[in-house]
Amino acid sequence: MGDAVGLGDGRTAGIPFVKGHGTQNDFVVLPDEDVGVDLRPERVAALCDRRRGLGADGVLRVARAGALVSAGVLDALPDGVTGDDWFMDYRNADGSIAEMCGNGVRVFAHHLVASGLEERTEFVVGSRAGGKPVVVHDADPEAGDVTVDMGAVRVLGESTATVSGRVFTGVGIDVGNPHLACVDPHLTASSLAALDLGGAPGFDPGVFPQGVNVELVTPLENGAVDMRVHERGVGETRSCGTGTVAAAAAALRYDGLDEGALTVRVPGGDVLVTIHGGTATLRGPSVLLASGSLSERWWKTLG
Numbered sequence: 001m002g003d004a005v006g007l008g009d010g011r012t013a014g015i016p017f018v019k020g021h022g023t024q025n026d027f028v029v030l031p032d033e034d035v036g037v038d039l040r041p042e043r044v045a046a047l048c049d050r051r052r053g054l055g056a057d058g059v060l061r062v063a064r065a066g067a068l069v070s071a072g073v074l075d076a077l078p079d080g081v082t083g084d085d086w087f088m089d090y091r092n093a094d095g096s097i098a099e100m101c102g103n104g105v106r107v108f109a110h111h112l113v114a115s116g117l118e119e120r121t122e123f124v125v126g127s128r129a130g131g132k133p134v135v136v137h138d139a140d141p142e143a144g145d146v147t148v149d150m151g152a153v154r155v156l157g158e159s160t161a162t163v164s165g166r167v168f169t170g171v172g173i174d175v176g177n178p179h180l181a182c183v184d185p186h187l188t189a190s191s192l193a194a195l196d197l198g199g200a201p202g203f204d205p206g207v208f209p210q211g212v213n214v215e216l217v218t219p220l221e222n223g224a225v226d227m228r229v230h231e232r233g234v235g236e237t238r239s240c241g242t243g244t245v246a247a248a249a250a251a252l253r254y255d256g257l258d259e260g261a262l263t264v265r266v267p268g269g270d271v272l273v274t275i276h277g278g279t280a281t282l283r284g285p286s287v288l289l290a291s292g293s294l295s296e297r298w299w300k301t302l303g
């Protein structure tokens, strides 16, 4: 075997990474217990770029919450997170920080167990939106199956999103991060698939001053909905875990319900969302497909 591909200078060491996805919402996972990797936005954006970098919808730094506080990445421990908890330090593909990522937590927990960093199959993953208890049902080196306790789902007021010149009415939903989930009676699986979601949806910045993730959702039928999403800080993705929770809450509300269990079908696969007593769980698959190391020299050229 020669040196690591692409390093070009004989070095095999670098910044270790794992590539994974949850229903095709894909991430570069950076194990960084010493919090030595500088995640400035320009570097994250380059790493997530599908031509310049490895390509991903986001980055998940793996460290203990206490180490992130000591390094100044976190100001304080969020509610429900102890210093010893693993913390998912999540960054969107544009380099921005988001409070929470539901698919990311599944991939993060799968990585911890599959790599041996974590021996338990039930533990808390810290996020900026608080501690998220997980149950890792399966975690072989490639395939995982994880349930995340997503915590409180807060249904806010109505608002609108404009997609390709068409106005959709939706409801604001806070799942730790902001969502506008639009259930439209005229949408079917095929008309949803045909929509052009290439451009950023229009929304009311007075209602969503920090930006918003926008979901378009078919009405609930036979225990399932179809959803597409345009994520804040990313663009259209093939899945969004917090978005599937928002979509489920909006679809139940549309039918006059506030509890239920449903399948949310997204372009990247299916997940199961259960809403009960104002909180949600999200169960779905995770895939770890590659690991390697990034050139430190490349990383340092990125601004």
Ligand SMILES: N[C@@H](CCC[C@H](N)C(=O)O)C(=O)O
Pocket (backbone or CB within 6 Å): 025, 092, 097, 098, 099, 100, 101, 102, 103, 104, 177, 178, 213, 231, 232, 233, 234, 239, 240, 241, 242, 243
């Ligand atoms: N893909 C994620 C959500 C990531 C954060 C989002 N783009 C935001 O800015 O709030 C998920 O699976 O929940």
